[in-house]
């Protein structure tokens with residue numbers, strides 16, 4: 001089977017870099033791209049799809065990919081006092097932990113996330129689900145269900161059940177600490193190892209195993225070391241949230257007697273197979289109390305990838321300081337969505353805008369740099385030179401964003417027009433490994449309205465469950481006051 005895709009604008013990859021090609025075509029045979037060039041110049045194909053006033057780009061690679069219903073809508077705007085109420089109380093962690101959703105509901109929520117990712121132009125995802133609604137972390141069965149869902153939809157994924165030996169809690173007096181349960185940590189790790197074997201045996205083109213432990217401050221040193229050893233032995237990637245906040249740094253310093261990056265190094269994790277979501281609070285960050293400026297260079301020389309999630313970070317009042325500094329130091333930068341909306345176009349625009357504010361310069365970061373992070377950066381982080389680019393020989397993962405909506409205003413440079421005037425919801429067409437997974441903004445077999453209705457019902461239950469975990473036992477309406485007083 002061969003297909004020719006034609007669009008008014010194609011982001012082609014030539015001689016090692018992205019270039020804009022006007023009125024171009026991409027010819028796909030089987031799973032691969034065999035030609036990228038001017039309209040009509042490629043080999044004849046069975047089917048030709050005219051995408052018209054669109055920008056055809058490599059599919060977005062989202063390495064901290066939403067697979068919740070949402071969390072930022074709930075947890076990004078409270079005062080510190082109210083924010084404490086969204087954590088688990090120690091009593092809840094020790095005595096009353098429960099899963100808010102059963103296995104079938106969890107599988108549905110992951111499917112909901114995957115559908116949203118596809119609709120927003122993501123073709124490769126490394127999922128992140130909030131464990132706050134679980135009774136500890138994820139299970140082997142959760143990961144198998146996710147893998148099967150991804151294969152059904154045609155989404156490329158890097159998967160594994162999350163695991164942790166501790167959980168962030170709030171003590172009775174309102175201080176933040178950790179509740180430890182090493183037995184559950186080891187069980188979770190064994191589930192993760194079992195899933196790696198499952199994925200290796202399945203040998204699926206779309207599903208690859210990865211080790212996805214929760215956050216650095218929630219893992220014992222033993223579990224960090226086991227993770228590093230298993231990754232080295234099986235050649236898989238590790239994604240570990242780290243350098244995410246000041247509290248994390250304090251907890252790690254108190255427990256390990258060393259800052260997060262030293263702990264990563266001494267446990268054998270700091271290397272080219274490590275992806276760190278956020279990576280913001282390095283030693284040189286203005287809010288970190290350290291006299292050194294070594295961390296960014298260490299990340300670069302170790303070949304670590306930073307999964308930058310600009311929209312979620314900004315909403316939680318933090319920012320990579322700065323994108324350009326990390327990039328200039330040689331750090332691999334890729335992107336993630338982390339929460340709703342899983343919209344990397346809005347993420348890119350937010351990232352560029354925040355970079356300008358931090359640097360007081362209009363050229364502090366470019367849309368080109370950010371779009372490269374969403375494509376080539378992700379491919380580098382995954383060790384997949386066949387992804388993130390449109391050139392002959394590459395895997396056929398691509399997305400078209402429609403630029404013909406009058407509400408987008410006028411058309412100038414297609415990348416800037418998309419990023420500044422539109423959103424990722426302009427994705428109308430998506431192909432993954434040569435398979436068409438979305439056409440005319442529709443995913444075959446998916447009834448989006450029905451899926452959204454069920455997601456709303458589950459979200460309402462998830463929201464109500466916060467109150468039972470609050471250390472002060474506040475009611476739902478107190479934890480989530482409305483934006484304006486409600487009447488009637």
Ligand SMILES: [Zn+2]
Nearest residue numbers: 064241277338
């Ligand atoms: Zn995150």
